[in-house]
């Protein structure tokens with residue numbers, strides 16, 4: 589099977605109240621672990637690739653690995669640019685074979701974000717590529733952040749609805765209180781914002797910063813209208829912890845396969861547990 593746009597599975601996720609995982613690809617072992625877990629559970633999924641990961645892996649290898657995974661698995665897999673910063677980088681990815689892109693215009697003014705996102709949607713749609721937009725700032729949650737400051741970064745439902753209506757994105761990331769990276773405490777997720785936006789638009793809300801969010805909060809988010817959840821840090825932690833443990837156990841190891849195999853196996857378990865939690869098993 590060829591790579592598909594997110595529209596192959598997101599409408600079904602929205603209608604049937606499950607979420608599709610975006611698991612970020614950082615190297616070959618990540619890509620293999622993610623697809624192995626998805627094969628086992630017959631789940632659609634999204635390979636997320638940040639601009640940093642793209643630089644690290646190279647765009648040709650990134651696309652080739654994702655295409656190989658789609659061919660081997662027969663699963664609906666989207667290859668998605670994560671937090672694309674410009675029209676140019678989005679087009680570069682589409683030309684190289686990405687089936688989906690995120691344009692993150694959240695650091696622009698609201699009107700400018702709408703204008704730039706619309707341009708990406710117009711170009712991407714013509715090529716059958718899906719687009720994720722972002723509204724509000726998804727940052728790092730600090731323990732000492734004041735409530736006012738926190739709320740200042742959250743998406744306003746009426747703005748999110750207008751953003752959707754004007755841009756026609758295929759899914760919308762809104763700042764609802766989650767953050768990238770691991771949490772010091774528990775995140776404070778504003779389910780009311782998710783629900784207000786999700787009820788008013790036909791496409792799913794995207795939850796960034798899904799690593800370390802308690803399972804119950806994930807279930808509540810999906811019930812409120814989240815249809816795509818991004819996970820990266822938990823796989824990075826599982827990978828690195830296992831490499832560290834393998835090296836600590838045997839100082840004479842020099843064959844990378846000896847420490848990358850347990851790392852990859854640990855990531856398979858992380859991804860399987862997320863797929864089960866998100867409810868996307870048997871939805872391929």
Ligand SMILES: [Zn+2]
Pocket residue numbers: 671726768796797818
């Ligand atoms: Zn993100």
